[in-house]
Amino acid sequence: MSDPITEADLLAYVDDQLDAARRIEVEDYLAHHPEAAMQVMADLKDRDALRLAFAAPLPRPSETMLHAARRLERGLVWQGIGLKLRRIAAVAALIGFGWFAHGQVGLGITDSEASPTPPAFVEDALHSHETAQLRARMASQPQTAAYDPAEILSETGILLPSLPKEWRVLDAQVFPSRDGHSVEIAIDAGDLGRMSLFAARVPVFNVIAPTLARFDGATAAYWQTGPLAYALTGSGSDKTIERAAIQLSRKLQ
Numbered sequence: 001m002s003d004p005i006t007e008a009d010l011l012a013y014v015d016d017q018l019d020a021a022r023r024i025e026v027e028d029y030l031a032h033h034p035e036a037a038m039q040v041m042a043d044l045k046d047r048d049a050l051r052l053a054f055a056a057p058l059p060r061p062s063e064t065m066l067h068a069a070r071r072l073e074r075g076l077v078w079q080g081i082g083l084k085l086r087r088i089a090a091v092a093a094l095i096g097f098g099w100f101a102h103g104q105v106g107l108g109i110t111d112s113e114a115s116p117t118p119p120a121f122v123e124d125a126l127h128s129h130e131t132a133q134l135r136a137r138m139a140s141q142p143q144t145a146a147y148d149p150a151e152i153l154s155e156t157g158i159l160l161p162s163l164p165k166e167w168r169v170l171d172a173q174v175f176p177s178r179d180g181h182s183v184e185i186a187i188d189a190g191d192l193g194r195m196s197l198f199a200a201r202v203p204v205f206n207v208i209a210p211t212l213a214r215f216d217g218a219t220a221a222y223w224q225t226g227p228l229a230y231a232l233t234g235s236g237s238d239k240t241i242e243r244a245a246i247q248l249s250r251k252l253q
Contacts, residue, residue, distance in 0.1 A: 005029040010036065014043045027205050031226040037207045118213040119206075122222045124177045125198035125231035126215055128184040147172040147185065156181045158199050159228060161251040166190050179203055192244060195234035202229045210245040212238055221245030225252055 002025050012018050013026045030037040147169040149160045156174065160183065163169070171186035182200035189195045208224040221242045222231040232245045 010040055011043075014040060014047055027226060030205070030207075034207065037226075041207055118211075118220075118222060119202070119208075119224070119229065120178060121182075121198075121200055121202050121224075121229040122213050122220055122231055124182060124200065125196070125220055125222065125233055126218065128175050128177075128182060128198050129196040129218060129220075129233040152183055156183065157201055158183050159252065160185070160197075160199055161230075161248040163187065163197075164189075164247070170194070189234070189244070192236050192240055193234060195232060195236075195241075195244070197248070198231040198233065200229050201227050203227075210242055210249055212242055214238075223249050225249070228252075 005026055009018070009022065009026055013023060018026065030040055149162075152172075152174075153159055158181065163185075167190065168188040169185060170188055171184075173184050175182050175184050177200045179200065179202050182198060185197040185199075187195045187197060202224070205227055206224045207226070208222070210221045210223040213220045213222060218233050218235055219238055219241050220231045220233040221244070222229070223245060224230070230245075230248070232241060232248060234241055
């Protein structure tokens, strides 16, 4: 039996200080504890923001800001939860430096830049959706409606949600993706029309609630649960596609 996951393990996970075996144990723990997973995702975002911000030199802050930072550093107690406090202080400093740089050289994030950018797997999902539509038009490419989620899980490690009873599988294919195997399921979703469900394993552990991404002629609702990523793509309204994606995501919990 493995040791219980502690706060120290979660902090070490964020700081890339765990060996592969312990990382797997932590990721399994996070997959079953959404609140802890959300906190870890926030810490990872802060870590990556710091790395990105300090990848290039920033203008030197004013002496007033430096003096305030030194006073803050002297006032912190670096024991017990000191590691967590250092991370919070670093994020606060990053915000201060960001506003300073914004005032000096016009840097900043606009509302449009702050909107979520779809992960890379969403592009794979769109390509798979387009390929499934192409196959449907070709007489020489017969569709394969044989759909066995247990076999797919066994062969690819990809867990698929159970589909609503009124949905009918038209085609089920395993496609290559940038990170390995992916699965594309073409579906007759009744009133929702023809849709595609894409699923793949991705290298970055994350927890993403169903989120819309719009493309020319199609809309995708994507989400991620740990190392598994999903996207539901179709030409219906945003609300119907998002509602269907939420329904499918809950069948994985």
